[in-house]
Amino acid sequence: MMGAATEPAALPEDPPPQGFPVVGIGASAGGLAAFEAFFSGLPAADPGMAFVLVQHLDPNHKSILADLIRRYTRLPVFEVEDGLVVRPNCVYVIPPGHDLALLNGALQLLEPTEPRGLRLPIDFFFRSLAQEQRERAIGIVLSGTGSDGTQGVRAIKGEGGMVMAQNPASTEFDGMPRSAIGTGVVDYELLPAEMPESLIAYAKHAFGKLPKSAILPVPKVENALKKIFILLRAQTGHDFSQYKPSTIGRRIERRMAVHQIEGIDGYVKYLQQTPAEVEALFRDMLIGVTGFFRDPEVFQVLEEKVIPALFAGKSPGAVIRVWIAGCSTGEEAYSLAMLLVEHMEAIKASFTVQLFATDIDSRAIATARVGRYPVSIAADLSPERLARFFTADGGGYRIHKSIRDLLVFSEQDVIKEPPFSKLDLLSCRNLLIYLGAELQKKLIPLFHFALKPDGWLFLGTSEGVG
Structure with a gap:
């Protein structure tokens, strides 16, 4: 009998939120000129959406960003106060020294937990925007150094939203837009002055009427x-x-x-x-939503109950086989590898660990093999794991070769290509929810065949074997 390590039961998928789109615009160095060009290009008619500006600001100085934006738009411009309800045809500006999130239609201010220089306020806001607005989330990345916004645009696209980035050649500093474009999820690469026209045309087609x-x-x-x-x-x-x-x-x-x-x-x-x-x-x-140790409570169950069970009764040197199907860009596969390494150290025994990670997206597999991620992954990892399993690498982090060498990443279509066999653990999270009933019926027996009799099947929140 195969064990099932499923996540807690979830409510049915919520319908997409009604109302108006919310546009998050992130910028850092060189952002003022880009904001000016963007709002100067906004047509006179009401756009029917809200704009939330997240700029890297010095927490020790009062921001003049709201005053500057007022020069270029007739829309009302507000510096955000805690609990401010978002309304269409308004512009909201982050105050210095805060992180910003959207919850139940209102903007919430939070004290940053990271020291200045390590904070990623654009990613923080974009993630909450994606969770709150889903298809009606729009993210724009303008001029700036580093990679803030990169994880955020992935989250927005994972929820069905839309993403724009400033053409890198037009920026004062191209790090942020270039990093966003490098994800492959950016829909439009434009000059800031060109963005409003495309934005309004997109919103009109996407939300203006029934498709x-x-x-x-x-x-x-x-x-x-x-x-x-x-x-x-x-x-x-x-x-x-x-x-x-x-x-x-x-x-x-x-x-x-x-x-x-x-x-x-x-x-x-x-x-x-x-x-x-x-x-x-x-x-x-x-495109799906992924991340290191995504759903921490689920990984805690894996760490405390499932991983020890994989090793129970096995002699040192025995083989542990794991397959991560639909591994995307590798974060979940590496998370499982870290747990396995930590457990072997805890029991002071060495085993032959074989992890196979597959996906049909060749670009995602290429990213996973390299194992290089933006600095924003620090939000998903404990400081101990970040220090232990990663090295700083060109404005981001790269997972240690000792962990990369445990994994074999390969392009594979789980639906039509033969599975791995004699598995101790098979992780296939958030793939079945995209498949029709007939395909699901085909895959579950295939997974059963791939697992050992006492193997574990790890599924997503709203997935099951029934």
Whole structure:
């Protein structure tokens, strides 16, 4: 009988929030000129969205950012006070010396826990924006040094939001936008003055009315979807036809909004003419939320109960086999590797640990193999683990070679390629939720076959074997 290390039961997925989009704009060095250009380019008509500005500020000086922004926009500009409710057609500016989060429609100020220089206020706000607004979250990264905003834009895209970055050639300091663009999730790379027009056009298509696909006859939509699946399979080799229609539909509608394409038939034609868009849609299908030790309480159960059980009754030198299916950019795989190493040290015994981590996204696998991550991962790791398993590397952190060498990362489609076997632990979190019922029925017996009789299956919050 295989054990199941599932996370606590979750409520059904919430519907996307109603109302208006909230646009988070992050900047650091060189940001004032970029903010000026952005707001100077904002049309006179009400944009129907709120803007929240997160700038790296000196905590020892009063900020003049709100006064500067007022010169370039007729929208009301507020320096944020704790609990301020966000309203459309307003601009909100972070005060010095605070982190900022959005909760239940209001802005909350928090005292920073990290010393100045290590703080990542843009990532902090973007993550809360993604969780709060989901599809209606929009993140913009402007001029600045470092990589603040990089993890945040991944979170926004993971929830179905939209992301822009300043064209690096137009910045005073290109570190932040270049780092964001390097994730592969940025939808628009523009000059700040060009952003408002694209932003408003996107919002009009994405939120202004029901998508055309929602009011077309069902057979017509299904026929268009089949054509999209054919184009995806022909170019990428992967079949999305048995993924959940709701997931597929949201991703397609988002891409249509990015390009301001009205009807799904028009999008099919655009895909036929634009191989780069087929690739972009494929990447959008794969984006999920990941991180080191994501859902800490779940990893605590793994650390205290599951990991010790993997070693129980085994002689030193025995083999422990683990497969992480759908590993994305490697954070979860490395988290499991750290737990295994820590346990071997705790019991003062050495075992042969084999970790196989797979994903269908070749770019994600390439990132995972390198094992280099932005400084913002410090928010997800204890100082002890960060010091022990990582080294500072060019404005970020790289996981030690001793941990990287435990893992074999490979590109694999779990749906059509044979699984690994004789596994002690199989982790497949937050993949099944994207798959239709037929695919789920196919995968669970396959997982059962891959595991040893006493192996453990680690699933996501709202997933099960039933």
